[in-house]
Amino acid sequence: MPPAAERIDMATDDPSQRVKRRRVALACDACRMRKSKCDGARPQCTICISMGFECNYTPPSSCTNLLVGKDYLQSLESRIALLENHMGSVKSHLVDLSEYVQEDRNTFPPARENCELGPATSESLPDLANIEDPIDGMGAVVFADKEDYGFFGPSSNIAFLRHLYLTGTNDVRRQQRPNLPGTRSGGFEFGFVNVSRPPSPVAKVIGSSSQNQPLDLFALPPRLETWELVQKYFSDTGLLFPYIYPPTFLETCQHVLKRNPRRIRRTWLGLLNIMLAMVKITAAPETKPAEIRLAEANMFYQRALGLCGNEMLRGTTIEVVQFLLLMGQYLQGTQKSVQAWTIHGLAVKAALQLGLHSKDAAGAFTPADQEVRRRTWFACVILDRTLSMTLGRPATIPDNYVRLELPKHDDDLVVPMVDPRDVQMSTLFFNNTILLYKQLFVTIDELYDQNLGCESQLSVSEKISKILSISQTLEAWKTSLPEGLGLVTVQELQNATRPAPEEPQFSFKFRVILTLRYLHLQVLLHRPILVQYIDACVESSANQHEQRVLQQIGWNSLQICSEAAMNIIDLVYEVLDSTEWHKSLLGAWWFTLYYTFHSALILRGTLWVCRDGDLAAKPLSCGIEQLVLYPSRAVQALYKLDSGNRIVDRCRYYLERLTNISNTSNGSARSDKNQAEASSSFVNAFDSNINYSPLGLEFGEFMLDGDFWAAMIQEEPSADQFAVNNPA
Structure with missing residues (x-):
């Protein structure tokens, strides 16, 4: 007799209606409580669906023939595979780390220096x-390889050099190019410097690691x-x-x-x-x-x-x-x-x-x-x-x-x-x-329009008023300096000696650096008045009222600016020309370079103004004969600052070119012929034929690159070369 599970229902004679009774491995909780025959459907059996019961399957702890769903098995297999991958990765890293530590121990013993x-x-x-x-x-x-643009606002050297260039080339180029870029009323106060590639090969980076020798x-x-x-x-x-x-x-x-x-x-x-x-x-x-x-x-x-x-x-x-x-x-x-x-x-x-x-x-x-x-x-x-x-x-x-x-x-x-x-x-x-x-x-905010370059022009009287206000604050700062930090004079520096071992060693260095910072701020504070004079040299149709005000109340500001610049050069020259201990009194060399170079440019511009008979209200107290010596003195100081430093060499080179031109006249005014010859020399000093490549760099913050000068002396500027543009 066949087992009960395989018995065939003989109640009907139709073979097609004979159905084997399916055995359910696990009944749902509701059917088990009601002792009903559960069909085992998942997630809900048929009886629970028809009667609206909650259908749950709870396997007994002693169950040995439980059937597990395929989806559940697949999720477990996926998790196991993920864990195996992670374990393999960790094992690989541990092997590498073990080899690395062993190599480190073998190569560098604990007692190494x-x-x-x-x-x-x-x-x-x-x-x-x-x-x-x-x-x-x-x-x-x-x-970079593509054209990049760098903005240089009014307080930068590039903006000031633009003023110097327009002054030096005014007589030569006024007939050829009456509308120079950036020569609107008030003068050039900012610009964009643009270049596609440096004209000469860029020097190899000093100290850079080779691609084949990683650092x-x-x-x-x-x-x-x-x-x-x-x-x-x-x-x-x-x-x-x-x-x-x-x-x-x-x-x-x-x-x-x-x-x-x-x-x-x-x-x-x-x-x-x-x-x-x-x-x-x-x-x-x-x-x-x-x-x-x-x-x-x-x-x-x-x-x-x-x-x-x-x-x-x-x-x-x-x-x-x-x-x-x-x-x-x-x-x-x-x-x-x-x-x-x-x-x-x-x-x-x-x-x-x-x-x-x-x-x-x-x-x-x-x-x-x-x-x-x-x-x-x-x-x-x-x-x-x-x-x-x-x-x-x-x-x-x-x-x-x-x-x-x-x-x-x-x-x-x-x-x-x-x-x-x-x-x-x-x-x-x-x-x-x-x-x-x-x-x-405050100086940059009020006198340089926050370096925004938005054409916020101040009159001469407004500039003088702001300068006087800031000057009073600076004087109060100077008088409030604590004992041991008072500003240094050149005469005091000449008499200074190395402190004894039991004395503070850095007191004098603090004073020298603080003095240079103060003097340079004085230069920057009064530079807008110098720029106003320079612009008056360029603009033939300048406001006559502004020129009269400039001559009446601006000359004292110009004198303070030039005296501060000369003091900077004297101080730097005296330090660098003295003993080894004196040379240690300066800070980082690039600050010394910046102060010296900027001061030389200021004095160069002052010379142009003093030699203009229409603008020079009276001679400077120092005398133009002494003033003309300071750019050369700055060059000598840079020779002593560092030797073989490409940045210092380039600054010195530009100053040498500037100091070798337009020094033929020692009077307060010059003839038209002499002025035209000096102006022409100024242009030729930065001709594009000058070979800058031996120094292996193109310099642009302390001065403008040779291609920039060359672009400004052409009939029309080229988009592929340096150009200075007004955004308006």
């Missing part, structure tokens, strides 16, 4: 690390050398810009040098590398040739960039902000000057993101952390004012964002390699720089 570690490279950011700009020093804009990001000099470089930073740049807390940094540095640098966070190691780069690029010229110093600095810069290339875009810690600040300072002295502007923007945004500008946000931190945050924010402000001045661009940080109290000196702050009195004086120096640069912001 050279911390050349690891194969990590900077290939992730090759362009930013290796590309040089055609513009140097306090730089401007990068010129080791974790490499450091020998321990003793690294420690000495860090000490040099905190005993020089760290005193001028005291926003990195020395005790914490030095403690971490000692810990890292004794152990593996890979165990420290990348942002700290990047900060260390850019610190070493700063020490190398600011080293005294007597230590090593300029090419070697710049190559070594560039190597550390590339390592820092490779270590923090991703972190600096996030800016989530104060350490990253300090890294960006120090990199921005370093880039001002390289041929990567366009990056200084970009890096500074990242630093400011990161500082705002962290709330460094906010007193309320600082309340959650310890007093020491609050002080570090405050100093870092003010360092952002100082760098912002500097770049705004040199590039002629609007400030990134408005003055009403600067509301924090000035930094305070902590008596517990100890820097082992620095006299405690110098540390205390460093805070005072930093605070007075902040106050001075506040007036720099």
Whole structure:
């Protein structure tokens, strides 16, 4: 007899209606409670659907013949496959890490002195690390393969050089090109510099790593050398810009040098590398040739960039902000000057993101952390004012964002390699720089129209009124300087001697740098009046009333401007022409270069005005015979500043060309013939036939490139060459 499960219902005689009874492995809960025959349909059986019951299947714990759905099995298989893939990846990384650690132990024993570690490279950011700009020093804009445009506002040297050029070429070109670009009423105050490619081959990047030899990001000099470089930073740049807390940094540095640098966070190691780069690029010229110093600095810069290339875009810690600040300072002295502007923007945004500008946000931190945050924010402000001045661009940080109290000196702050009195004086120096640069912001805001270049023209009387107001504030700042930070005169510098070992070593250096900053602000403050005189030389149909007002009340401003420029050149020349100790009294060489070059340009423009008989109200107190010597004195100072430095060499070259023209007359006025000959010489001095390629760069912030001058002396400017255009 067949089993019950296979019995055939014999109630009907029709074979087609005979159906086998299907066995259900598991009935639903409702059917089991009602002891009904469940058809096992999923997700709801037929009886539950018809009666409106909730249909659930609960398998018993002792069930051995449970059937599992196909979808459930597929999901489990997918999860297992995913886990296997992850485990395989982890195993592969563990194998690589084991081989890497073993190689590290075999190659670099614990007692080594050279911390050349690891194969990590900077290939992730090759362009930013290796590309040089055609513009140097306090730089401007990068010129890539395609046409790029860089805006230079009224306070930049490019804008001022445009005025000088129009004055020097006015007599030669007035008949040929009566409507020069950018010579509207009020003169040229801003412009765009445009280039498709540098005319001469761009020099090979100094110190850049070869593509076949990737740079080791974790490499450091020998321990003793690294420690000495860090000490040099905190005993020089760290005193001028005291926003990195020395005790914490030095403690971490000692810990890292004794152990593996890979165990420290990348942002700290990047900060260390850019610190070493700063020490190398600011080293005294007597230590090593300029090419070697710049190559070594560039190597550390590339390592820092490779270590923090991703972190600096996030800016989530104060350490990253300090890294960006120090990199921005370093880039001002390289041929990567366009990056200084970009890096500074990242630093400011990161500082705002962290709330460094906010007193309320600082309340959650310890007093020491609050002080570090405050100093870092003010360092952002100082760098912002500097770049705004040199590039002629609007400030990134408005003055009403600067509301924090000035930094305070902590008596517990100890820097082992620095006299405690110098540390205390460093805070005072930093605070007075902040106050001075506040007036720099006001000067650019009121006299240079915030560097916006929107044709907001002021009359001569309005400019004089604003200049007098700012001058009074500057005089109050000068008289309020604390003891030990008073401004220095050339006579005092000549009589100065090296301090005794028991005396503070940096007091005189603070005074010299503060004096140069003050004098340069004086030059910048009174430069608009000089520009007004220069424009009057160019504009034959200038407003006669404005010219009379200019002659009546503007001459004193012109004299103050020229005296400040001469004092800068005298001070720099005296320092560089003296003993080795005197040479250490200056700050970073690119600031000295900028002050000297700008002052020479100011005096060059003053000479043009003094030799115009219609504009010269009276002779300058110094006399034109003495005034004409200062551009040459500036050239001599730059010869002493550095040897073999391409940026310094290019500045000196341009000044030499300027000083060799139109010096034939020593009177207050010149004949038309002599003036025309001098003007023609001015144009020919920047002829496109001059070969600039031996220096291997194209310079554009301190002066304009040869192609730019060549474009302005053609009948019509070419779109493929440098051009200066008014946006209107």
